[in-house]
Amino acid sequence: MRPENYRPVKHPPSHEYELYFGPNHPGIEGNYAIRVRLKGDVIIEAIADGGYLHRGFEKIMEERLWIQNVALVPRICVPDPVPMEETYSRAVEMIGGLEVPVRAQWIRVMLLEMSRICAHLFTFGGNAATIGLYTNMFWGVTMRDYFLDLFEEVTGARIYHMFITPGGVRRDLPEGFLGRLGNLLDELERRMPEFEDLFFESAVVINRASGIGIISQEQALSWGVTGPNLRACDLPIDLRRDDPYLVYPELEFDVVTVEGGDALARMMARRGEVIQSIRILRQIIARLPSIGGAIRSPLPNPLAWNLPVGEAYARTESSKGETAFYIVSDGGPRPYRVHVRGPSSMHAVQVLEKLLIGARIEDIAQIMFSLDACPPEVDR
Amino acid sequence: MSIPAKLNDVLHEMPGIKVRMMNERRVRVDLSPDTLPALLEILKGRLGYCHLSAISCVDWVQTDQFELVYHVWSHMLKTMVSAHIFISRQPGQFISVYDIHAPAGFFERDIHEMFGVHFEGAPNLNKFILTSWGGPPPMLKSFNTREYVEKTFDWVQYSPDWLKDIEAKGGGID
Amino acid sequence: MSDKLPVIEDQPEICRSVDAGERSVWTRVMNRFADHCRARSLFVLHYCTGCGAIELPPTITSRFDMERVGVSPMVTPRQADILLITGYLSIKTLKRVILSYEQMQSPKYVIGFGSCTINGGMYWNSYATVKRLDQYIPADLFIAGCMPRPEAVQQVLLKLMEDIDAGKANGWQDYYNNYDRYLGNQQALFGESWHTPTDVIAEAKHYGYLADGTMGRHTDLLLKRADYALDRVPEDYPERGKNERRLP
Numbered sequence: 001m002r003p004e005n006y007r008p009v010k011h012p013p014s015h016e017y018e019l020y021f022g023p024n025h026p027g028i029e030g031n032y033a034i035r036v037r038l039k040g041d042v043i044i045e046a047i048a049d050g051g052y053l054h055r056g057f058e059k060i061m062e063e064r065l066w067i068q069n070v071a072l073v074p075r076i077c078v079p080d081p082v083p084m085e086e087t088y089s090r091a092v093e094m095i096g097g098l099e100v101p102v103r104a105q106w107i108r109v110m111l112l113e114m115s116r117i118c119a120h121l122f123t124f125g126g127n128a129a130t131i132g133l134y135t136n137m138f139w140g141v142t143m144r145d146y147f148l149d150l151f152e153e154v155t156g157a158r159i160y161h162m163f164i165t166p167g168g169v170r171r172d173l174p175e176g177f178l179g180r181l182g183n184l185l186d187e188l189e190r191r192m193p194e195f196e197d198l199f200f201e202s203a204v205v206i207n208r209a210s211g212i213g214i215i216s217q218e219q220a221l222s223w224g225v226t227g228p229n230l231r232a233c234d235l236p237i238d239l240r241r242d243d244p245y246l247v248y249p250e251l252e253f254d255v256v257t258v259e260g261g262d263a264l265a266r267m268m269a270r271r272g273e274v275i276q277s278i279r280i281l282r283q284i285i286a287r288l289p290s291i292g293g294a295i296r297s298p299l300p301n302p303l304a305w306n307l308p309v310g311e312a313y314a315r316t317e318s319s320k321g322e323t324a325f326y327i328v329s330d331g332g333p334r335p336y337r338v339h340v341r342g343p344s345s346m347h348a349v350q351v352l353e354k355l356l357i358g359a360r361i362e363d364i365a366q367i368m369f370s371l372d373a374c375p376p377e378v379d380r
Numbered sequence: 381m382s383i384p385a386k387l388n389d390v391l392h393e394m395p396g397i398k399v400r401m402m403n404e405r406r407v408r409v410d411l412s413p414d415t416l417p418a419l420l421e422i423l424k425g426r427l428g429y430c431h432l433s434a435i436s437c438v439d440w441v442q443t444d445q446f447e448l449v450y451h452v453w454s455h456m457l458k459t460m461v462s463a464h465i466f467i468s469r470q471p472g473q474f475i476s477v478y479d480i481h482a483p484a485g486f487f488e489r490d491i492h493e494m495f496g497v498h499f500e501g502a503p504n505l506n507k508f509i510l511t512s513w514g515g516p517p518p519m520l521k522s523f524n525t526r527e528y529v530e531k532t533f534d535w536v537q538y539s540p541d542w543l544k545d546i547e548a549k550g551g552g553i554d
Numbered sequence: 555m556s557d558k559l560p561v562i563e564d565q566p567e568i569c570r571s572v573d574a575g576e577r578s579v580w581t582r583v584m585n586r587f588a589d590h591c592r593a594r595s596l597f598v599l600h601y602c603t604g605c606g607a608i609e610l611p612p613t614i615t616s617r618f619d620m621e622r623v624g625v626s627p628m629v630t631p632r633q634a635d636i637l638l639i640t641g642y643l644s645i646k647t648l649k650r651v652i653l654s655y656e657q658m659q660s661p662k663y664v665i666g667f668g669s670c671t672i673n674g675g676m677y678w679n680s681y682a683t684v685k686r687l688d689q690y691i692p693a694d695l696f697i698a699g700c701m702p703r704p705e706a707v708q709q710v711l712l713k714l715m716e717d718i719d720a721g722k723a724n725g726w727q728d729y730y731n732n733y734d735r736y737l738g739n740q741q742a743l744f745g746e747s748w749h750t751p752t753d754v755i756a757e758a759k760h761y762g763y764l765a766d767g768t769m770g771r772h773t774d775l776l777l778k779r780a781d782y783a784l785d786r787v788p789e790d791y792p793e794r795g796k797n798e799r800r801l802p
Contacts, residue, residue: 023601023647024599026629031604031647049508051509053604054509054510054644055642055682059523059680060680063525078605079610122611125611137611139616141615141616142617147618158609218393221430222481224481224483243405243453279802313433313434322433326434326451346486350485379644496649512647512649523681529674529678529679529681532743533686541721
């Protein structure tokens, strides 16, 4: 019952205001900004503003040799660099007609899956931090760091590996590496229930993340959503299955789908992917020792290496979605044109702008992190 | 390695089309710019080519043309069609396909920014990345990034003692 | 232009380099004590300007844990001491970095993280990234490498503490002393209309670091644009009158 003297409050027109969210803001992923127009604390318009991480990759790659670009490509996506190397190398192999030895293909799949686990653990941490669960961030980042140690053992670098080259990989695995990887996977599996308690089944997360940023199936398909975000709309679409590359057809894994399409479903899809990645890695640990042979097909002198005229479009399922490279060669020692299709170029711009409408201001960070948008690959 | 029959039928309805199988799951299609929107529409309507993976632009200086490549993927046929068209470089103008594929909005905006191609009917061609850039579209082949850098920025003069020794002997890092 | 300005004419004695030896012993002792305390509680501004930011979470969280030596992240520039430039700076980011830097309270310290802040690094021929960080804001320390490891980040933060304790990390004083040079470099990149909402000259005066290099040809251009500078604009200034400034 309203009291008799109740009068609805009329907000003055100035109640609508504009806010520049980011780039120097802990709630934004990376160096990115969103201009939001608000009514109270509800967003009525959002405009993504990127370009803070623009380095002109596509331009400077045209100025470098084919082999020099291997050092450049992982820098396009910072949290998940291996799919970039893999996609670039595969596109170059397509143009040059290079065969990748079987052992190198297995090693590449191993690195791709390790990178996927790293990126997802990092996202769990970041996502939890946006709703104030800092313990999860500490655990997720630390767990990821053990994987980085293994990366360092194989490739010599923690973040930017530059390990996958056209025609194979740089080096073979060190002695006893697969055993150490197995131990780490045991450790991760042992800790998964703790992550469940802390994050996936936490009342805070469920209350905050469910029901926000909902994408329906039709919207997901028409907006160009890819990767775990698409599978969180209960659509079993995965490039590893649909457009297989490397040795994925020989590996057993499920395409994880989750119903709902909201921020929580997207995190659950990632959780399922970590478990599937562990499953894939276990198969690799079992089978890799029996696969011998070279790890690299012989290349000509890489400093004087002209690829034949041609073009190729290579795609990889990264932890963020569909990563693709379109490369054109005019027969010279350098690429004529490289086009990078970062998966987040859809998620962080058009999808985010649409999802934010009607959301509340405190959910911006949650929605952005649940999409796992990666600004460096939007800006390139 | 052959093109799925359904796809082959649909593609050959287009006048003046050249079809080439690039690999198992990728078909390259060359056609005239006027028929491209119709092709995308038919592919989407009949064969489920609903995922626009990317639009790539290539600047061909010698022929004075822009090449636009539309990569569409069908979740049904599990095949990718890359439609290549060539447009003249001088007006640098084409029709937006935003009403067929929504992701085109981002790619067209990007191409407009990087190459200066104007897409008629695109929802938003405002600058996204290069908001504080006053120069020509940087991805054009005529723009020399190295020259621009030499002109705009300074370098740290790096001459440690060990390098001076080497340079005295006629060596160096240049 | 500058001969019209009463501020400069009225106080010519301020416009010279401040000699550290001139200060009283008491001030020096107090500063030494303040530096010693300052070095033990540092807050790093949470701004991921580039890819180097990916190595900060491991540095801050439980694996390497910088908090045990007294370094912690801080979300607002006004309460932060250290600005970590984590990697390459695109021109668009550099503007925001300068704004953030000027919002920070002195004393403030800048660390250039990775090779790209030193000389462009990997992106040396890119049209979009800035090649030398120290041309635009004063950097106290650099870490070479791409990308530097968390141990390197720890090392540089410990070195910075040492430097602060010894009174050697004074890039912020250099910014006040040579503001005209820094502003000139910024204007060369962003155009002559570039200005920030911070009155750096007044700050320099407040901290006592007004020197010959603080004002000059480039700061004169600010008078035309910056709102705070209207204070000093004479009544007969053609474009905007003095009264216009006092808006509610």
